[in-house]
Amino acid sequence: MAAPVAGDCFIAADVGGTNARISLVRTDADGAIQVLSWRRYPCADYPGLGAILAEFVADHPAREGIDCMVIASAGVLLDDEVINSNLPWRISLAELRRDLHLRELHVVNDFAAAAHGTGRLAASESRLLTPDVATAEPGPTLVIGPGTGLGAAICIPRADGVVVLPTEAGMAAFAPGDEREIEILRWLRRRGHAHVCTEQLLSGPGLVNLYEALCELRGVTPRLDAPAAISQAARMGEAVALEAVLTFCALLGSVIGDLAMTASAHCVYVAGGIVPQIADFLPRSEFRARLVGKGAMRAVLERVPVRLVENERLGVLGAASWYLQHQQERRHREKAAHKQSQAAAAP
Structure with a gap:
């Protein structure tokens, strides 16, 4: 060969x-x-x-x-x-x-x-999502991306290249961060999901699940069935769609924080097809608060830059x-x- x-x-x-x-x-x-x-x-x-x-x-x-x-x-x-x-x-x-x-x-x-x-990207091919921290210390990088599913991998630099550890992080059990997310978890379990995994909420279909769950919790009949339609309705001010998108952003921050701690990541790249569609909602959401809100690890996570891949x-x-x-x-x-x-x- x-x-x-x-x-x-x-x-x-x-x-x-x-x-x-x-x-x-x-x-x-x-x-x-x-x-x-x-x-x-x-x-x-x-x-x-x-x-x-x-x-x-x-x-x-x-x-x-x-x-x-x-x-x-x-x-x-x-x-x-x-x-x-x-x-x-x-x-x-x-x-x-x-x-x-x-x-x-x-x-x-x-x-x-x-x-x-990520090692082949030019500086102009990613957008900083953490404007308060831009520079990463040398060390492992986390790459995560909500799309049709939720993917993640860890990249560890070495002298002659990199070691990459693929993961099935999307299959990890969903961890609610507040009472509303506990109710969303219960909604998914009532629909027959014995194992509720993270990608059932943090993906394109996951955004639809969030919207439908919140519709039921708010007593509203769902009328949207696609991620793009939900994000567009959120921009138009539709209350439940906006709540779904902001919840998605908060969950993204929470999961990035969890995985960054697990991987001892010094930098995070966000890829996938969903986040570019809703990136303008991130500053309005609890994305950053949930990312760094990990107890004693806050001081560490506050130094981890997060970049959105735009290539x-x-x-x-x-x-x-x-x-x-x-x-x-x-x-x-x-x-x-x-x-x-x-x-x-x-x-």
């Missing part, structure tokens, strides 16, 4: 529950990543990931030379399949290799890729970055094994 060299092209993909973002990338001699082409595909419009990738490859003039792909996907890779309840179809690695005639195929968790990608190509940049580091580590292992073999064979 040949490692990529400067000028080599390969496909990097970022597959979420709603959209798949596919790119053709090339590496420079200095390790920089160039995105040569990029497209977004609505997942629900295609019968599977193979159809999306085949269309992308067919539309590219250099398609005959594309036989290497790295895919950042929501979920967990188990044997040959990606396991994720938010994807509209299954992903089989064997089928992708066969149908697309691939020499090389890798799958990495989407938020592990996002964590790799939609984060996932594909991260997938490509993961692949380059993976290949570099493989070469180092092969070199070390060769030296050991030579030493063992020496008289």
Whole structure:
């Protein structure tokens, strides 16, 4: 299996529950990543990931030379399949290799890729959400993103790259922070959810759950069923929609604070598709108060900057970055094994 060299092209993909973002990338001699082409595909419009990738490859003039792909996907890779309840179809690695005639195929968790990608962001590609603290001390970085689900990963720097720990933080049990959130938890349990996880409230569908729960608690008939509609109604001053969005922002702060403490994070990046739609509500909400309101850890969390990623190509940049580091580590292992073999064979 040949490692990529400067000028080599390969496909990097970022597959979420709603959209798949596919790119053709090339590496420079200095390790920089160039995105040569990029497209977004609505997942629900295609019968599977193979159809999306085949269309992308067919539309590219250099398609005959594309036989290497790295895919950042929501979920967990188990044997040959990606396991994720938010994807509209299954992903089989064997089928992708066969149908697309691939020499090389890798799958990495989407938020592990996002964590790799944060190191490729320019300063202008993220917005500070904590104006009182902008500078981060060197150390671990937390990447979190509410979208179709809730993803998170931890990025730990080291001398020769990074170590990234993907998580399933969205599946952790929801922890209410006040009486209203306790009532929301009870509402979800009445709907048959024995395990109420964080992403049932902190995601696109989670915002809808918050709105519907608050409608019932306020004795109002729900009339909205999409995150964009709820955020738009909140901007128009609709009371329950506004309460739902502000509650979402408070929960985001609370969860970021919890995960930042767990990871000993010195910096946080927020990605995903939901927060950019409601970022203007954050200063009006309890986002910051809930983020730092962790008892004795307040003084630590008050020094953690939080930045909102504003580059939609984060996932594909991260997938490509993961692949380059993976290949570099493989070469180092092969070199070390060769030296050991030579030493063992020496008289």
